[in-house]
Amino acid sequence: MKPLPTPFQPFNPRGVLGLLIGSLLAVACGSPKQFNFPAADWQRDRLGCTGRREALAGELEAIRRDLRGLTEPEILGLLGKPDAQALQGRGQKYFVYYLETGPQCDNARAVSQARTVAIRLNALGFVTELTYQRGQPR
Template sequence: MVRNTRLRTPIWALLLTAFTAVSCSSGQDDITFDSGTWKNDLSGCKGQRATLQKDLENIRLQLPGQKETKIRKLFGKPDAEELLERSQKIYVYYLTPGPKCQLSDKNTPATTLAVRFDALGNVREANLTTN
């Protein structure tokens, strides 16, 4: 009986480890978005990002819980970044021409995607706003 107990302990540890690994995986890696078009339109200057707004609205609720690296793969480098207290930050992406665009009208409100990260690099919220 002692030998069986010794064999069962490693098996239970292995099963527990496998269960933990499976339950902790996000399963949200299947976000479908035209990243190429988005990344080729820096600061929304060409107007191509605005055509992706409906797609963005469809995937916006899938973003919380994603890692910062996943967001960078989807949207590229942010157009602006705000640093907050406690190592939090917000990435800002312009859908309509932002302030860095030559043809930008300063009086026209810009539509932006703001992605807020916690200190661990996880998305806490993603909002579309018109400023």
């Protein structure tokens, strides 16, 4: 004799696992954000020594809000390797990019009070803040 069908189906781990993997693939395979920003020009001006970054500061400010939530690889793809990095408590870090010429142009390790933009990343590697200051963040 066959058991009577029940409206309740037991938990199916394969179905949940398949749903989880499918969701992760859909998120991971999404296209990267595109910005109307001359990233190549920004990246060529290492340490802000040619003055190009200073000219691009307004364009960076225009996309400032859109940068929040980007991942570390995405910000590196857009702005390139940072001129300096600073580690903070709770796993946070800053990527620092010089915007103007200064002592860092003659000696990359020199203490400089040149204008910079600092991009803060949280412990999970997401951009949470973009600030401007003189020198490196404290």
